[in-house]
Amino acid sequence: MTRSSTIPLCTLLVGLLFACAGPGDGSGKGCLREGAVVSEHPLATAVGLEILERGGNAADAAVATALALAVCLPQAGNLGGGGFAVQVAPTGEAWALDFRETAPSAADPRRYLDEGGEHVPERSISGALAIGIPGSPHGLFELHRRCGSGRLGFAQLVEPAIRLAREGFGVDPWLARDLGRARVMEKMNAPARAVFYPGGVPLVAGQRLVQQDLARTLERYAREGPDGFYRGWVAAALVREVLRTPVPGVGLPSADTLSLEDLAAYRSQERPVLRGRFRGHELLTMPPPSSGGLVVLSVLGVLDGLPLEGEVDGADGEPGERLLHWWIEAMRQAFADRALHMGDPDFYPVPTDNLLAPEWIAARRVAIGEQAAPDVAAWAPAPPPESEQTTHLSVVDRTGGAVAMTTTLNASFGCGTMVQGCGFLLNNELDDFAIAAGVPNMFGLVGSTANAIRPGKRPLSSMSPTIVLGPQGRVRLVLGSPGGPRIITATLQVLLRTLVGGQDLRTAVRAPRLHQQWSPASTLFEATPRFSWEPGPLEALVGRGHPIERVERRFGSVQAIWIDGRSPIACSDPRRGGAGGTERGGVARPAMPPR
Secondary structure, three states: OOOOOOOOHHHHHHHHHHOOOOOOOOOOOOOOOOOEEEEOOHHHHHHHHHHHHOOOOHHHHHHHHHHHHHHHOOOOOOOOOEEEEEEEOOOOOEEEEEEOOEOOOOOOHHHHEOOOOOEOHHHHOOOHHHOOEOOHHHHHHHHHHHHOOOOOOHHHHHHHHHHHHHHOEEOOHHHHHHHOOHHHHHHOOHHHHHHHOHHHOOOOOOOEEOOHHHHHHHHHHHHHOOHHHHOHHHHHHHHHHHHOOEOOOOOOEOOOOOOHHHHHOOOOEEEOOEEEEEOOEEEEEOOOOEOHHHHHHHHHHHHHOOOOHHHEOOOOOOEOHHHHHHHHHHHHHHHHHHHHHOOOOOOOOOOHHHHOOHHHHHHHHHHOOOOOOOOOOOOOOOOOOOOOEEEEEEEEOOOOOEEEEEEEEEOOOOOOOEOOOOOOEOOOHHHHOOOOOOOOOOOOOOOOHHHOOOOOOOOOEOOOOEEEEOOOOOEEEEEOOOOOOHHHHHHHHHHHHHHOOOOOHHHHHHOOOEEOOOOOOOEEEEEOOOOEOOHHHHHHHHHOOOOEEEEOOOOOOOEEEEEEOOEEEEEEOOOOOOEEEEOOOEEOOOOOOOO
16 A cells, blocks of 8 residues: 555554544544453553553554563563564555564575484574574564554553563463473573573562563663664674574584674565455455465355355354364365465465465365365466464554554574573574475474575464454454464464354354364364363264364464454453453453463
8 A cells, every 4th residue: 555755654544543532432433432452461461451541553552562572471472583463544454564584694404404414303493593583673663663653652662561571570370381391491591591490490470570681672672673673782692692502413503693784684574465355354364474364365265155154053153063074174275285385475476366266266165075185285387387482462442443463483482592681582483494395394384495495585474463354344353373373273263153153252262173284184173171172073074084183282372352333352362371451441360271
C-alpha cells in the first residue's frame, strides 16, 4: 500500500480512527468498548494494557508487550531472536513485517558436515554456527515507527521492560520448571548460568529475578533505537560472545562465524500480506519466508469446498471422524508442498500463486479419498524443474486496529548463549534451514534447496500470525501460537473450531489437538491429563489407514482475541502460563504447570 513520504499511512489511519471514540467512552461506529491484550506472561499482558490505557494503539502495545516478554519469558521472549507481525488498521488496511533472523555472511552448508561429509545436527542447534543475525530489535522499532499512534515515544514503550529487568519480578512456576530441567542448565553458557543459576542452583518459583545487564542494554536501545543494538558496545559484545563460543564436534571457536558488518547490515522487511477467504471471512496472514500463512490458506482452501458443517456435532461443535480425516489429509498435502517449495522469496521463487491456485486446490480436494494417503506428493510444475521455542501475542485497540506478532529464539532459551555484559540470549535459528536436503531439523521437518542456507538468507519458519476479518471487514479474530510446526496446526484447529464448529473461543483453545506434517507419516494426538481425545474417532481413523500416535505432549499455546460485537474476549492457552486481559477487566489468572 502507498504511504506518505513524511507520515506513514498506517499511522495516519490509526490516528484518525482513534478519534472515533473519546477517551474510553466507546462511542463511534465500529469502535470497541475496550482494547485487549493476550500473551504468554501476565506481566507482559499488563504492560500492553498499560500502553493502551495511556493512549497507545495496537502497534504500540504489541511492541511494549514483546519487550516485556524479552525480560519475563527468557525461554522465548527476546532481543536476540526474530519474528513476524501482521498489523491491520480499523479500515482494513494491512501491513506485514518480516524481522526474521538472517544467516551471517560466512554461512556455508559445508561447515555443518564432519570430515567424512556427514551432517552434524548439533552444529545447527548449539554453538557458534547455530546463531542467526537477530531481527527483533530492528523489527520492533520499525513497527512502532511505521504504525505507532504517535502519542508515545519509543523510549516510553521500552520503559516498562527496563523497569521489570532492573527491579526484578517473582519467577513464575513455568520458568522455574524449565530451569529445573538438567538439559537446560547444560546448554547455558557461564553468563546465562550466573543469571538463572545463582550459586549453581536454579531459580525457584517466587524467587526474584533481577537482570541489570539486560536493563542496561534496554536503556541504550530506548535511547538510540536499532543503532543501540546493531552498533557500538552491544554489537561488539555480541560478536565477541559468538566468536568465543565453541563449535560442536570441533571443541574450538570459529574465527569468522559472525561479524560487526553482519549486524550493521541487518534490516527488517515489509512483505505483502497474504490474503485468503474462508466461510465468508477474510484471513490476513504472513507470506514467505513464513510457511505458516501459505499452509493455513492451502488447508482452508481445500476444506472450504467440503460439507464441513454436516460433519460437526451440533451439540458441542466437536469434529466428527470424517471431518478429522479431511483435516489430516489437507494438512498432509500442504506440508508436502512446504517441504519442497517454501523458503526465503528473496533467494528462491516460492510458487505462492501456484500453491493457492483454484485449480491446484481443487485437485488436492478431489484427491482426498476415503482412506489415508501418507505417500502424497508435493506440487510440481510441468515440466519438472532441473535441479520449540516461540511466543505469540495478540492485541486489539479501541479503534478496532489489531496486531498479531510471533517472535522466537527457536529452541527453549535459544542456543543457551547469553551475551556477557548485555543480558540477552541468542537464537539457534539456523537449524530452520535445510542444512542438508532431506535431513530433518530438530522439529522433524525436512526441506529442499528452496530453504538451503545462504549468506543473508532468512530461514523458513512455521510462525503463523493471523488476523481474521468478518463479513463487514472488521477484525473478528486475532491469533497465533508458538510450537515449531505445531504452530500451524494449532492455529488451524482454533480457526476451524470457531468458524466451522461454532465453538466459543475458550472452548476452541482448550480443545485437544492433533498434528500432521507429512513427514513422518503418523498423525500425532495430544494425550495428557488435561488435553486428550476420545478413543472412538481415533479408532475410526485407524480403520481408514491412518497411522496415529498418542503422545503425552502439549501442542502449541494459542494466544487469541475474539471480538464479539464491541467487546473483545482475550484467551490465553492453558497449555502454558500466559494470560489475557482487557483495559477495564484487568489480567486473568494464568494456568499453573501440571504436577
